[in-house]
Each structure stands twice: as C-alpha cells, then as structure tokens.
Amino acid sequence: MLKHRLATLLAVVLTLLLAAQPLLGLPQLEPPARLVLRWATIIGAFALILGVANLLGHHFRRILQREGGWLYSSLLVLSAVLVAGWGLYPGSKGAAEPAVRWAFEYLLAPAEGTLLALSAFFIVSAAYRSLRAHSAGMAAMTAGAVAVLVFQIPDVQLSWPPAAAAHQWLFDVPFAAGLRGLLLGVALGSLGLASSILLGAWRPYLD
Amino acid sequence: MSRPSRQEPSANPLLGGLQDALPLEPSLELPRLLPTPLGERENGYLAPPYEEHAARSAPTPGRSAWRRLGYLLAYLLVLVVALSGYFVRSGESVPPSSDLVRFTTFLQSLPGGTPVLVAVEYGLAGAGEIDPLLSRVLDHLALRSAGLLTVSTQPQGIGVAERMTTGYPAPVESLGLLPGEAAGARLSALHGPPVGALLIVTDNPHAFQVWVEQAVGRLGVPAAAVLSLGLRPQARAYEQSGQLRAVVAGLGAAAQYESLLGRPGVGRRGLDSLLALSGLLIGAILAGNVAELLHRRRAKHES
Numbered sequence: 046m047l048k049h050r051l052a053t054l055l056a057v058v059l060t061l062l063l064a065a066q067p068l069l070g071l072p073q074l075e076p077p078a079r080l081v082l083r084w085a086t087i088i089g090a091f092a093l094i095l096g097v098a099n100l101l102g103h104h105f106r107r108i109l110q111r112e113g114g115w116l117y118s119s120l121l122v123l124s125a126v127l128v129a130g131w132g133l134y135p136g137s138k139g140a141a142e143p144a145v146r147w148a149f150e151y152l153l154a155p156a157e158g159t160l161l162a163l164s165a166f167f168i169v170s171a172a173y174r175s176l177r178a179h180s181a182g183m184a185a186m187t188a189g190a191v192a193v194l195v196f197q198i199p200d201v202q203l204s205w206p207p208a209a210a211a212h213q214w215l216f217d218v219p220f221a222a223g224l225r226g227l228l229l230g231v232a233l234g235s236l237g238l239a240s241s242i243l244l245g246a247w248r249p250y251l252d
Numbered sequence: 253m254s255r256p257s258r259q260e261p262s263a264n265p266l267l268g269g270l271q272d273a274l275p276l277e278p279s280l281e282l283p284r285l286l287p288t289p290l291g292e293r294e295n296g297y298l299a300p301p302y303e304e305h306a307a308r309s310a311p312t313p314g315r316s317a318w319r320r321l322g323y324l325l326a327y328l329l330v331l332v333v334a335l336s337g338y339f340v341r342s343g344e345s346v347p348p349s350s351d352l353v354r355f356t357t358f359l360q361s362l363p364g365g366t367p368v369l370v371a372v373e374y375g376l377a378g379a380g381e382i383d384p385l386l387s388r389v390l391d392h393l394a395l396r397s398a399g400l401l402t403v404s405t406q407p408q409g410i411g412v413a414e415r416m417t418t419g420y421p422a423p424v425e426s427l428g429l430l431p432g433e434a435a436g437a438r439l440s441a442l443h444g445p446p447v448g449a450l451l452i453v454t455d456n457p458h459a460f461q462v463w464v465e466q467a468v469g470r471l472g473v474p475a476a477a478v479l480s481l482g483l484r485p486q487a488r489a490y491e492q493s494g495q496l497r498a499v500v501a502g503l504g505a506a507a508q509y510e511s512l513l514g515r516p517g518v519g520r521r522g523l524d525s526l527l528a529l530s531g532l533l534i535g536a537i538l539a540g541n542v543a544e545l546l547h548r549r550r551a552k553h554e555s
Contacts, residue, residue, distance in 0.1 A: 067470075082435050082442070085432045086432040086435055089433070089436065090431040092431070141414055146415070149411045149415065157375065157379075165330055165334050166330055172533045172540065173540040176541075178541055187537060187541070194533055195534065198527055198530065199346055199504070199523075216485050221489060224485045225489050
C-alpha cells in the first residue's frame with residue numbers, strides 16, 4: 046500500500062513539475078525538469094533493451110519447447126544475435142558498421158518495401174469492393190475519393206486550372222478541418238488522461 | 253447471423269493460404285460488421301450487409317475458375333500499372349507548387365553553413381515515398397553548405413539517417429537515438445547543440461506532432477517539414493499557426509524538386525507510377541459501382 050502511495054506521489058509531483066516548468070517559466074524549475082527528462086530518456090532506452098530481451102526470451106522458449114513455428118523463431122533469434130553482434134563487438138562502428146549497414150540496406154529495406162508494396166493490391170481491391178455508392182453517405186465518400194484522385198494529376202491541373210484550386214481547397218478545408226478536430230480531440234483526451242494521473246485516479250505505472 | 257472469424261479459411265483468393273500474413277488482409281477480405289447498434293447503422297456507409305456480400309461471392313464450381321483467372325489478371329494489371337513509371341518515361345518537367353516555392357525560399361533564406369537539426373522519423377516502409385524527396389532536400393542543403401545534425405526517437409530512424417547522409421559533402425553528426433518519444437524530442441530541443449533550423453522528416457503522425465509540439469517552440473529556430481503525402485493536411489494547421497515555415501510532401505514534391513534542379517530521377521518515375529495507379533483506382537471504383545448497379549438491377553428483376 047505504501048509502495049502504491051509513493052509511486053502515485055512521485056508520478057503526481059513529476060507530472061506537475063514538467064507541466065509547471067513551461068507554463069510558469071520559472072528558471073528555478075529548469076534543472077529538476079531537465080533531470081526528469083534525462084531520466085525519462087534513460088528509462089526509455091532501458092525499456093527498449095528490456096523489450097528486446099523479452100522478445101528473445103519468448104522465442105528462445107518456443108525453440109526449446111519445439112512449439113509451432115519454432116523454425117521461424119530460430120531465424121529471428123539468429124538474425125537478432127548476428128546483427129547485434131556485428132554492431133556491438135569491440136571496435137565496431139555501431140550502426141555505421143558495414144555489415145550492419147549491409148543488413149539494413151539489402152535485407153531489411155527490401156523486405157519492408159516489399160511488404161508495403163503489397164498495399165497497392167489491397168488498395169485497388171478495397172476501391173473496387175468498398176467505394177460503392179449504395180447510400181448517400183457512400184456516394185459522397187466515393188465522389189470525394191474520385192475527385193481527389195483526378196484533381197491531383199498534374200496534367201489535369203495544367204489543362205484545367207480550377208482542378209488545382211479544388212485540390213488545394215479539399216486539402217485546406219475539409220481535410221484540415223477533420224484533422225484539426227482530431228488533434229483537438231487528442232489534446233482534450235491527453236488533458237483528461239493527465240488530469241487522471243495528476244489526481245491519482247488512473248495509475249498506469251502500477252499495472 | 254454468422255460472422256467471419258479470423259480463424260476461418262478465407263473464401264477470397266487474396267493471399268490464399270496465407271491468412272493473416274499481412275495486417276490489412278483480414279480487414280479487407282470481407283466487409284466488417286461493427287458490433288454496436290451504432291456500428292450496424294454506420295456499417296451501411298461502409299459495406300453491403302455480410303449476407304448479401306457472402307451470397308454474391310459464394311463460389312459455384314463453374315464460376316470459381318473464371319473468378320481466379322479474373323483475380324490473376326486484375327493483379328497482373330496492378331503490377332504492370334505500378335511498374336509503368338519505370339518503363340515509360342514521360343520526361344516532362346513538373347512545375348513547382350506554391351508549397352515547393354515556399355520551401356526552397358525557406359532553405360535559401362538560411363545563412364550559408366547553418367547547422368540544421370534533422371529529425372529523421374520514418375522507417376524503411378516509408379522510404380519509397382520520402383527518400384526521393386529527402387535526397388533532393390539534402391542536395392539543396394548541400395548547396396547552402398549546411399551542416400547536419402541527425403536525430404531520431406525511433407530505432408530505424410538512425411539507420412535511415414545514416415543511409416541518407418552518406419556522401420553528404422558538409423559535416424554530418426549523428427546525435428543518435430533519443431528514446432522516450434516526447435521526452436526525447438523535448439530534451440534534444442532544450443539541451444542539444446545550437447542549431448540554425450529544424451527539419452522534421454516523417455511519415456508518422458504521432459512523431460510529427462511530438463516534434464512540432466515539444467521542439468519547435470523550445471528550439472526558437474525556424475522549422476520546416478518533409479512529409480509523406482498522407483500527413484500534408486495535418487501539417488496545414490501547424491503551417492497556418494506559424495510553427496512551421498514550409499512543408500513539402502510526397503512524390504509529387506520530389507518530382508517538382510527534380511525538375512527545379514534539372515535532375516529527373518526516382519521521384520519523377522515514382523510519380524508516373526503513382527498517377528497511373530490513380531487512374532487504375534478510378535477505374536476500379538467505377539467498375540465496382542457498375543457491378544453494384546448491375547447486381548441491384550438483377551436482384552430487382554428476380555424479385
């Protein structure tokens with residue numbers, strides 16, 4: 046119980062400190078705020094290491110117990126150990142080490158690019174299946190999608206100048222309005238979450 | 253009503269035998285029904301009811317082979333169209349947009365040799381869209397002899413920055429990974445080395461928001477952004493508020509930059525492919541609507 050209270054107190058005090066420093070602009074608050082930020086980044090780095098250790102531990106277990114897909118797990122562990130080994134051995138240049146860069150450039154980049162390239166097939170499939178004007182709302186959505194696709198073509202913009210203006214208007218007004226609404230919603234949500242943490246009503250750090 | 257579960261084999265040949273191999277596949281293979289009453293109402297906007305779809309797409313022995321052939325041809329068409337930019341070169345220059353003019357004016361306004369903090373917040377998945385644009389921006393910065401300080405709050409960002417700045421003619425220093433997202437961005441703004449400008453390069457809405465909100469005001473230097481096209485509307489709000497001086501986004505901007513510098517390259521070819529694919533998308537939408545209309549007529553006639 047005491048441990049929980051201490052954790053809550055610490056979270057409330059640190060949150061107040063970080064919120065007060067830019068709001069009040071007091072120079073006395075800057076050194077402790079800086080210290081807290083450094084702690085946060087150091088803890089973040091350790092969380093990353095912990096995440097990697099957890100992932101490797103999980104896959105080691107799968108290999109040892111010969112669970113389904115253990116071969117993929119061994120591939121994952123082997124790749125992780127090899128790349129980390131290249132980057133960490135004494136005298137290595139880390140991310141600039143040629144072997145690490147080779148793996149990044151010629152293994153990871155093509156693999157991720159290939160995976161993303163598949164989205165072209167999904168998008169065409171989705172356009173055929175989903176953008177159907179079977180209701181007023183869907184008709185508006187379909188018309189909007191077609192308008193954006195047509196108005197963005199440079200040749201259309203050159204041969205018919207209102208297309209460029211319409212394209213700009215779509216981005217500046219309806220899209221920007223929607224996204225501003227979203228940003229405001231996120232900001233209000235963050236404010237609510239911060240208030241919950243400040244009041245000790247929500248304690249995610251104890252989970 | 254029976255609902256499709258993720259475990260059921262897909263009736264759809266899309267990635268047949270590789271169900272759930274990709275994150276989008278389960279959501280696209282069948283229209284989803286949202287469980288709440290509101291969801292069921294909203295579902296009407298997004299997709300026809302599941303039973304209707306299932307009845308329509310139920311395979312009959314004769315139709316199945318034609319269907320597969322149809323899918324194969326359709327996917328081949330997508331492939332050919334997507335690669336068209338690499339085989340058919342239009343060679344036409346793309347006139348600069350007002351965004352690009354603002355951006356180049358911003359870079360020109362930086363004093364020669366200014367150190368620029370470059371927050372590289374995109375991974376390899378977004379590299380196809382952002383790399384061609386960032387390459388041209390780095391060419392322009394090199395012309396201004398600007399020194400670069402690269403930083404990222406995501407592990408892949410460091411590798412991407414390393415890859416993009418190899419061969420950059422002015423000094424480049426990597427500040428490394430800054431874990432802790434908002435805390436990392438804020439820390440680099442408050443306690444990083446002095447810089448003359450900030451350049452945010454990202455395809456990630458959260459990272460973009462974090463850098464603008466945590467670093468731009470605190471650094472006290474002019475900031476600009478190089479983005480994926482999907483983030484362009486979000487950037488408009490920051491641009492209008494004066495937090496960002498200039499923004500360029502997408503392959504279109506890369507092609508414009510290449511035309512401006514007189515160096516046609518990957519951006520122009522990528523834009524050609526993208527535009528061809530846009531044409532195909534319009535065709536797919538129209539075909540879908542024609543199919544819908546024909547189906548409804550047939551259903552009405554039968555009833």
